[in-house]
Amino acid sequence: MPKVFFREALTRAIAEEMTREPRLFLLGQDIAEHGGSYAETRGLLERFGSARVRNTPVAEAMTIGFAAGAAAAGLRAMAFITYLDFLLLGLDALVNYAAKLHFKSGGQLSAPIVVKATAGAKGQGPTHAQAIESWLMNVPGLTVLAPSNAGDAYGLLKSALRSPGPVVFIDHKRLFPLGGFVPDQEELIPIGTAAVTRTGRDLTLVAHSYMSVVALQAATQLSAAGIEAEVIDLRSLWPIDWGTLSASAQHTGHLLVVEEGQVVCGVGAELAFGLRERIPKLRIGRLGARRLPVAASPVLEAYTIPGVQAIVHAAHGLLGERGWSGDL
């Protein structure tokens, strides 16, 4: 298995799918000559030409509208939005048009687009660092993916690029500096499948995107204290892999959901309630960002977003080993 940078896993997935599907084209800011905000489209202009790798102005509403329209007319499009925060400008085309087209047209039309956006905090401050992916889970017709490593990004992006409906593919700024393993041969990861990244008997720790990396670090610390956490990386926020989640939560009896976004109406809120409906006796803890905008200061950013210690503390609290107010 070759080890690659996160961006290289994306590049490989895109290149393979563009080779397979001549109707697929890319559009976004600086994706052509510059090679993308994260160098994830480097080399694609030279390989596939300017008709299929198209720069756009700083105009996200147009970018997603253009992608959705072209897709409805028979093409496939992948739109690059540098920060997830900027997706708000393109939500109308995504939510009101792309996500509903299949239903509105009685199944005659669809908008096979993938919108890739980068979420998460890494010093960019209040409007360039949000983790607002839970908002998208509320939209019928939208698939929402958020991998945590290069291998999953590769396999999921390939599935997304073959998907019939609109997909939002969310990565994270802190994933790009990490190396990860991708398969030798072409391989797809089915949408809607979570991954058990660590097995354990005492509690189920669920996270997605970069928080899955943090959750694994927390699980290692918990293990040193005699607590074995099972860690589940969601990978797909919608559809949710209720089967994998339920099996684990049933087994451990304790669920701790962790996310970088807000707890209120967050990803964890949906998971917690959905699993409580399935497993009435399940004990549940939720952990997410404090109810604050993300600060540009690294100190305040770390204060706002849960880290390893917050997860460890919450896990102890959930298991009743320490007084835990639930308010970190």
Next chain:
Amino acid sequence: MIPGELGEAMEVRLLLWCKTEGQRLGTGDALLEFETDKALVLVAASQPAVLRRCFFREGEWMKPGDMVAWLSDEPGEPLPGEAGARAEDLLVDFHVT
């Protein structure tokens, strides 16, 4: 050593050794090139030295804090662990472009 100051780049990939073990470097000579998630980094000697030992191969991954190579002032100078080696080894600075 790969500097900890690289900070955000948690892993880097060694692309190229510009010298082989035993070769001399003059001030400003390129020693190696590595890649972060964002940039190509060329590391050049800030003083004359001899490349004695390379600890990574081209294409291998390195982390901040990893020892990449040993250099000495003279070709025959004992290396750490060898008889007559100096009690203390110094880290020297490199130019990075």
